Amino acid sequence: MRGNGVGPRTAGTAGAGGSGREALRLSAVTKVYEGAGQPVTALDGVSLSLATGTFTSVMGPSGSGKSTLLQCAAGLDRPTAGRVLVGGDELPGGGEAELTRFRRSRIGFVFQDYNLVPYLTVAQNVALPQRLAGRRSRRGDVAAVLDRLGIGELAGRQPAELSGGQQQRVAIARALVSRPAVLFADEPTGALDTASGRQVLALLRESVEQFGQTVVMVTHDPVAAAYAGRVLFLADGALVDELPDPDAAEVARRMARLDAGAAGTGSGSGSDGNAEAVHVGSQAVA
C-alpha cells in the first residue's frame, strides 16, 4: 500500500519547496490535564507543519496523546501552551462561540461512530453544518459532494437505512461540504468491517489526490495508516518518528517497537530529510 504521492513530500515540508501552502501548523503545543490527581502531560511540545493536499496518519501506543493531538489541532480543546494555525490563521483565543465559528468554517471532522442525525435525510445531514453556521447551503453543493463520493442515490434516505460504510461516507460528505482547510478523522474505520473500511480509506485518499483536501487521521490500524502519504508516530506526548510513503508492514514494525517501549529517538531511516518542523524526541509523561 503506497502513499498518495501528491504535493510536496507531505508533512513538515510546507513552504520548504515553495509549492505547498501550509494547512496546519502546531508550534510547541503542550497539553496538561489538571485533574483530581497528578497533572498529566498528554502533549509535550509538539511541533509540526502539514502542507495543503497531504494525507497524514497519526499512530502511537495507547495513551500516547493521539486523541489529544487531534482535539487540540482541530480546536475541540485548547492547548495549555503553544500555537495552532489552521489554513494560516491561529485558533481564536476568545470564547467558545468564536472557536465554534472557526471550526465550522475551517475544519471538518469524521469520527468512528458517524454522528449522523437519525431523523434527517442524508442530504439534510450533509447540509446541517452550513445551516448551523447560519449559511444556506446551496442545493448544488450538497448534491455535488454526494455525487463525488458516489452516494448521490442515497440523498433521500435516513441513516438507519444505510450500512455502516455508507453512513461513514455520508459523514465524510458532511465534513467536506464546507471545504475545510483540514479534515480530521479519528479512527474513521474503527466500527467498519474490513471491506467497508478500505472503501472509506480509499475515499479519503481520493479526496486528497483528486481535490487537494488535507487529511489528518488517527488510527490504530497499520493498514489504514498506510493509506496516507506519511505516518507520524507519537510516544509519551511527543513525536518520535515518522514514515513517508508508508507500507503497512513497516508501520506495524515501528508500532511494535513503540509498544515494546523501545522507541529510541527516531530511527532516521524513515526520514525524508525534510522533517525539520517535526519535533523528534521522546519525553516522559509528567
Ligand SMILES: Nc1ncnc2c1ncn2[C@@H]1O[C@H](COP(=O)(O)OP(=O)(O)OP(=O)(O)O)[C@@H](O)[C@H]1O
Ligand atoms: N480529559 C482528560 N483528563 C485527564 N487525563 C486525560 C484526559 N484525556 C486524556 N488524558 C490522558 O492523557 C494521555 C493521552 O491520552 P489520549 O487519549 O490523547 O491518548 P491516545 O493516544 O489517543 O490513547 P488511545 O489510543 O488509548 O485512545 C493519557 O495518559 C490519558 O490518560
